[in-house]
Amino acid sequence: MRYVRGQFAHLEHDARGTSRLFFENSGGSLRLRAASERALEISLFPEAPSRPGKVARDLARIEQQGESDLLAFFGGAPDGALLPTATASQAMFVLVRTITENVPGTNIVTTALEHPSSYDACEQYARRTGQELRTAAPNRTTGGIDPSAVAELVDAETSLVSVIATSNITGAITDIPALVEAVREKNPGVHVIVDAVQYAPHGVLDAQGWGVDGVNIAPYKMFGDRGNAFTYLSPRLAELGHDRLTKASSRTWSVGSSAPAVFAGFSAIMDYLVTVGGASPATDRRDGIVAGMHAVQRHEQALLHTLLNGTERQAGLRRLPGVHIHFADTAATSPRDLIVPLTFDGLSCADAVRAYEDNGVTVYERVATSHYSERILRSLGLEGVVRVSPLHCHTPEEAEHFLRVTEMIAK
Structure with missing residues (x-):
C-alpha cells in the first residue's frame, strides 16, 4: 500500500x-504523478511523429505503444479502431451520429441513467433521423439497469442500444454481457455502445468478450489528465462512414495531427496497473x-x-x-x-x-x-x-x- x-x-x-x-x-x-509527468515530458517535444527524424521516430513508437496499451486495456480486437478525442462526451456524439446515419432503423434504445452526453446524443440524433427514442427505467432498489428492462424495448427495427456500464451517481454496475445477450436475442445485428467512463478505473473492460461495438473512457477519471479521451470501435463500427481525410484509410478515425503525450500518459497508467497486479515484465x-x-x-x-x-x-x-x-x-x-x-x-x-x-x-x-x-x-x-x-x-x-x-x- x-x-x-x-x-x-x-x-x-x-x-x-x-x-x-x-x-x-x-x-x-x-x-498518478508518473502519468502527468510523462505526458508533460513528451508534450515539450516540438517534433511530429510523422516526420523521418530520430526523435520523431521515438515519438511514433510512443504513440504505437499507447495504441497497443489502449487495445489491451479495452480488451479490443486487433482490427478494431481507436478514436482519440478531447472528451469522452464528444466521442459519444460521434458514435451515436455515425450509427444513426449509417444503420437503418426506426428506434434507438437507451436508459434513464445515462450521462447527458450519451442520452442527449441519442435524443438529438433520434430527432434528426426520424427515429423513436425508447428509454429503459432503472431498478429503484439497486439503482442500476436490469438487462431485461432494456431488452424489452428492443425490436427488429432498433438501430442502436446505448448503455452506461456504471452509474456515477448510484454506483450500480450494469451486467453488460447479460444485456448484450438479451438485446441480441431480439435483434442479432443491433449496434451496442457503452459509456465506461465511470467503470474503467474500477473494473476490467472486455469489449470483445462483451460483444459491444463501442466503449469510451476518460483518463481524468482513471488517474490521468483532463483534456483527452479514447474510444474503442469494433471492426464493423470502424467501417461505417465517418469524418476522415479523403486519402486516409477507411478505418482511420483520428483527424489531424496526433498528440504523442496523451498516449505516453496512458501507457504510464498501464505501467502502474501492471506493477500493482504483481506481473513480471515478461507477462502479456x-x-x-x-x-x-x-x-x-x-x-x-x-x-x-x-x-x-x-x-x-x-x-x-x-x-x-x-x-x-x-x-x-x-x-x-x-x-x-x-x-x-x-x-x-x-x-x-x-x-x-x-x-x-x-x-x-x-x-x-x-x-x-x-x-x-x-x-x-x-x-x-x-x-x-x-x-x-x-x-x-x-x-x-x-x-x-x-x-x-x-x-x-x-x-
Missing part, C-alpha cells in the same frame, strides 16, 4: 497544502493490466465493506442514526462500484457537503437542479444525494475517519 499511495499527487493535502481526505474521485480522480500486457485491475477491485470492495459495516471501533453507515444509504445497501446482492450515495435527516445535500469540507473531507452533492443529474435522480425518485467516492489508494483507516466525520455531521 505504501507504493500505491506514493504514486498519487495531492493524496493527503490539496494544492494549497491543506490536509484533506479526497472522496470525490467520481468527479475526477486523484492523479493484457494479462498484466487485468491482474492490476483485479487488485484494485479487491481493495475497493474491502473499502466499500468498511464504509457500509464499519469496524470494531466505529459504526458503519448502515448503523449511523440520521444517515440513509441509497442503493449501496444492496452491495451483497448486486455488483457495485466504490460509490456510496447518502442523504441525511434534517440536512440538505449542499449543507452536508459543506459540513464535510469544514471537517477536511471532500465529497460532492448530485442534485436534481443540475442538468447533469436531474433526469437520473428523478428516475430513481430522488431530488439529491451526497456522493461519496474513494479510490483504491485510500486505506481502511481513512474509511474509518470518514465514518467518524459522518457520525458527527449526522448529530
Whole structure:
C-alpha cells in the first residue's frame, strides 16, 4: 500500500497544502504523478511523429505503444479502431451520429441513467433521423439497469442500444454481457455502445468478450489528465462512414495531427496497473493490466465493506442514526462500484457537503437542479444525494475517519 499511495499527487493535502481526505474521485480522480509527468515530458517535444527524424521516430513508437496499451486495456480486437478525442462526451456524439446515419432503423434504445452526453446524443440524433427514442427505467432498489428492462424495448427495427456500464451517481454496475445477450436475442445485428467512463478505473473492460461495438473512457477519471479521451470501435463500427481525410484509410478515425503525450500518459497508467497486479515484465500486457485491475477491485470492495459495516471501533453507515444509504445497501446482492450515495435527516445535500469540507473531507452533492443529474435522480425518485467516492489508494483507516466525520455531521 505504501507504493500505491506514493504514486498519487495531492493524496493527503490539496494544492494549497491543506490536509484533506479526497472522496470525490467520481468527479475526477486523484492523479498518478508518473502519468502527468510523462505526458508533460513528451508534450515539450516540438517534433511530429510523422516526420523521418530520430526523435520523431521515438515519438511514433510512443504513440504505437499507447495504441497497443489502449487495445489491451479495452480488451479490443486487433482490427478494431481507436478514436482519440478531447472528451469522452464528444466521442459519444460521434458514435451515436455515425450509427444513426449509417444503420437503418426506426428506434434507438437507451436508459434513464445515462450521462447527458450519451442520452442527449441519442435524443438529438433520434430527432434528426426520424427515429423513436425508447428509454429503459432503472431498478429503484439497486439503482442500476436490469438487462431485461432494456431488452424489452428492443425490436427488429432498433438501430442502436446505448448503455452506461456504471452509474456515477448510484454506483450500480450494469451486467453488460447479460444485456448484450438479451438485446441480441431480439435483434442479432443491433449496434451496442457503452459509456465506461465511470467503470474503467474500477473494473476490467472486455469489449470483445462483451460483444459491444463501442466503449469510451476518460483518463481524468482513471488517474490521468483532463483534456483527452479514447474510444474503442469494433471492426464493423470502424467501417461505417465517418469524418476522415479523403486519402486516409477507411478505418482511420483520428483527424489531424496526433498528440504523442496523451498516449505516453496512458501507457504510464498501464505501467502502474501492471506493477500493482504483481506481473513480471515478461507477462502479456493484457494479462498484466487485468491482474492490476483485479487488485484494485479487491481493495475497493474491502473499502466499500468498511464504509457500509464499519469496524470494531466505529459504526458503519448502515448503523449511523440520521444517515440513509441509497442503493449501496444492496452491495451483497448486486455488483457495485466504490460509490456510496447518502442523504441525511434534517440536512440538505449542499449543507452536508459543506459540513464535510469544514471537517477536511471532500465529497460532492448530485442534485436534481443540475442538468447533469436531474433526469437520473428523478428516475430513481430522488431530488439529491451526497456522493461519496474513494479510490483504491485510500486505506481502511481513512474509511474509518470518514465514518467518524459522518457520525458527527449526522448529530
